[in-house]
Amino acid sequence: ATIEAMDRQGRYGGLRVPDVAQWALPRSIEVSPTAPLSGVLRDRAGQPIPNATVVITRAMDDATSPPSDPSAPPRGVLQPRATYTDPRGIFRLTKLLPGRYALAARDARGFRIPVSTQTLEVREGDSASPPRQIQSSYKLRAVNGTVTDLRKLPVANASITVVPQRAPTSHDPAFAVDPVGHASPHVRANAAGAFSVQIPEGARFSIIAEG
Secondary structure, eight states: OEEEEEOTTSOEEEEEOSOTTTSOOOSOOOOBOOEEEEEEEEOTTSOBOTTOEEEEEEOTTOTTSOOSOTTSOOSSOOOOEEEEOOTTSEEEEEEEOSEEEEEEEEOTTSOBOOBSOOEEEEOTTGGGOOOEEEEBOOOEEEEEEEOBOTTSOBOTTOEEEEEEOOOTTOOOGGGSSOOSOOOOOEEEOOTTSEEEEEEETTOOEEEEEEO
């Protein structure tokens, strides 16, 4: 178990508890200074990417990562943090412990967004820092199709859902923590059964059509 504490200045501290039932809790917990982190997620053309999920976790090479010995005192609470980008592509996370963080992102439908900035550093006193520019090779392409039944007749107004395909062995621990919010967007086929969807360039996907 982990006990998290915050003082009146918004600083966090953490304490690992081996056995709450048999261990006397201390009367005080040391707290650490925290700082916010903000950035702007942009696509290949420099346009902001709205409604994207951004997740940060403590970087593997961070010097303040917790020790491998579970009996050693922790250096801070290092849970993954997640948020969304707003319509301007801006994301904000607050009360982060100073250190290096790995960044991962995906769009509103779950497609991974490749980012050039793999790690971000949070320093104490960064509260006035401007949003950092996060550039990506993300680019959308139009995929067109027609929904027909077994008789090859068009299915008007069919609901189209795009589902990202992932390799069977893929493991993405960065998205184990995900904020609750946006659902996968849908599009509708027209009266002739035709539809057009925007898919990230190079992505693998399935299309589900419901009449």
